[in-house]
Amino acid sequence: MPFAGFNMPINYKTGIINEHKNVRNHSGIFDVSHMGQILIENNESYLHKLEKYIPLQLNKLIKNRSHYSFLLNKDGGVIDDLIVSNIDIKDKSYLYIVYNASRKKEDEEIFISCAPNAEKIYNKNCLFAIQGPDSINVLKNIIDIPNNMNFFDILISKYNNNEIIVSRSGYTGEDGFELSIPNESAENLITHLLKNENTMLCGLGSRDSLRLEAGLSLYGHELNENITPIEAGLSWALDKERLEDENLNGNKVLSDQLKNKLSNKKIGLISTSKSMLRDGMTLFDNNNNEIGKITSGCFSPNLNKSIAIGYIISEFNTDNPIFCEIRKKLELVKINNLPFVKKNYKKNGSIYE
Amino acid sequence: MGAYMSEKKYTKDHEWVSIENEIATIGISNHAQDSLGDIVFIELPSVGNSVKAKDEICVVESVKAASDIYAPIDGEIIEVNNNLENDAAIINQDAENKGWIFKMKISDSNQYSELMSEDEYKQFLEQ
Numbered sequence: 001m002p003f004a005g006f007n008m009p010i011n012y013k014t015g016i017i018n019e020h021k022n023v024r025n026h027s028g029i030f031d032v033s034h035m036g037q038i039l040i041e042n043n044e045s046y047l048h049k050l051e052k053y054i055p056l057q058l059n060k061l062i063k064n065r066s067h068y069s070f071l072l073n074k075d076g077g078v079i080d081d082l083i084v085s086n087i088d089i090k091d092k093s094y095l096y097i098v099y100n101a102s103r104k105k106e107d108e109e110i111f112i113s114c115a116p117n118a119e120k121i122y123n124k125n126c127l128f129a130i131q132g133p134d135s136i137n138v139l140k141n142i143i144d145i146p147n148n149m150n151f152f153d154i155l156i157s158k159y160n161n162n163e164i165i166v167s168r169s170g171y172t173g174e175d176g177f178e179l180s181i182p183n184e185s186a187e188n189l190i191t192h193l194l195k196n197e198n199t200m201l202c203g204l205g206s207r208d209s210l211r212l213e214a215g216l217s218l219y220g221h222e223l224n225e226n227i228t229p230i231e232a233g234l235s236w237a238l239d240k241e242r243l244e245d246e247n248l249n250g251n252k253v254l255s256d257q258l259k260n261k262l263s264n265k266k267i268g269l270i271s272t273s274k275s276m277l278r279d280g281m282t283l284f285d286n287n288n289n290e291i292g293k294i295t296s297g298c299f300s301p302n303l304n305k306s307i308a309i310g311y312i313i314s315e316f317n318t319d320n321p322i323f324c325e326i327r328k329k330l331e332l333v334k335i336n337n338l339p340f341v342k343k344n345y346k347k348n349g350s351i352y353e
Numbered sequence: 354m355g356a357y358m359s360e361k362k363y364t365k366d367h368e369w370v371s372i373e374n375e376i377a378t379i380g381i382s383n384h385a386q387d388s389l390g391d392i393v394f395i396e397l398p399s400v401g402n403s404v405k406a407k408d409e410i411c412v413v414e415s416v417k418a419a420s421d422i423y424a425p426i427d428g429e430i431i432e433v434n435n436n437l438e439n440d441a442a443i444i445n446q447d448a449e450n451k452g453w454i455f456k457m458k459i460s461d462s463n464q465y466s467e468l469m470s471e472d473e474y475k476q477f478l479e480q
Binding site: 327 | 396412
């Protein structure tokens with residue numbers, strides 16, 4: 001199916017549910033080469049300009065660590081969500097940023113305006129994610145992985161004499177790694193990994209159901225330019241000191257939102273019947289008043305029910321029943337805390353030096 | 354006089370129909386189940402309903418999408434496959450046999466003869 005200008009598989013031959021379970025129980029490999037990858041020289045003036053958009057203290061990022069963050073617009077809305085890491089490549093210090101394929105144009109306009117010599121590397125490097133509890137065992141036979149590597153640690157390793165960027169991360173709620181590898185060695189690496197019987201190629205379908213079970217937001221669904229990270233329930237990812245900084249886009253809006261009540265809140269929902277909850281469905285209270293919308297929905301293979309993430313108005317008391325309109329009928333849905341399935345990350349370190 | 358079992362015919366909406374003694378059995382084609390992927394739920398039609406060809410009468414939900422099932426010909430729904438209620442994945446395993454969805458008493462057998470034969474359906478898929 002077409003996805004952000006790429007032709008991407010929804011699933012491979014065994015189907016979405018099987019791929020999903022294989023990631024939860026063993027491991028699975030996702031080709032995410034469509035995503036944006038850029039290297040920005042770690043220089044004071046570039047970092048200062050980027051800090052207008054990124055709510056982190058970029059000059060204080062610990063080497064070999066990654067951070068979930070955003071590009072923010074003037075109103076604090078999310079232009080994109082991304083992972084920013086501080087790494088050295090050939091003795092030079094860089095910010096390595098991975099961002100959404102669907103937002104390349106908007107993001108790169110900002111990156112290039114802040115750092116004219118920023119280097120997009122996604123045309124010469126593939127990006128693969130290997131996810132699931134067995135990922136470490138599948139990978140460590142092939143690539144050097146230090147025992148003390150934690151979730152969101154990142155380093156340069158070698159495969160076939162090529163330098164590859166290895167980060168312990170992913171978007172499934174499981175332990176796993178992302179590998180940025182030069183195109184010429186990419187096929188070899190995948191073939192090599194797939195020799196392990198406990199892994200398999202996985203498509204966009206299971207990637208979506210895995211991230212949804214893990215309660216993770218997806219750009220274009222839970223996140224867009226009209227939603228701030230705070231409204232999306234992601235204030236943990238904001239550096240609170242930066243909210244006092246006039247240089248940060250939308251800093252006033254964001255600090256006000258932190259102090260005051262929001263108009264909407266993000267919730268997790270589970271279907272009480274076998275019907276599927278899907279993106280765009282409308283939510284009602286028991287008096288038929290519209291109270292919100294679903295932004296992502298899928299079948300959860302772990303819970304054997306449909307699950308969803310959505311936004312409802314803050315004043316709605318969640319002890320009251322919620323109904324979802326499914327094919328012109330109202331069906332009762334239940335609130336469920338996010339995530340739906342516990343995350344299994346290898347423990348986190350701190351953010352700054 | 355033995356029971357008369359017709360050849361299986363197909364619609365452009367990827368349903369199959371076979372007729373025995375004026376009773377039509379309907380399901381979705383093997384090609385349809387394959388494109389839908391894992392089927393997790395089916396909303397079965399109501400027994401006793403009279404329907405016209407092209408009416409939306411029930412819904413199949415897969416992990417990818419919800420798809421309407423249309424009545425292939427005019428008639429009355431007389432039976433549904435209740436096994437699918439607990440295990441809709443039967444359609445993935447055996448779409449054109451155990452995965453049948455409903456039976457109807459048909460009123461116009463001409464509508465049936467206008468549907469595609471298996472070969473014609475194969476050609477239709479290749480277009």
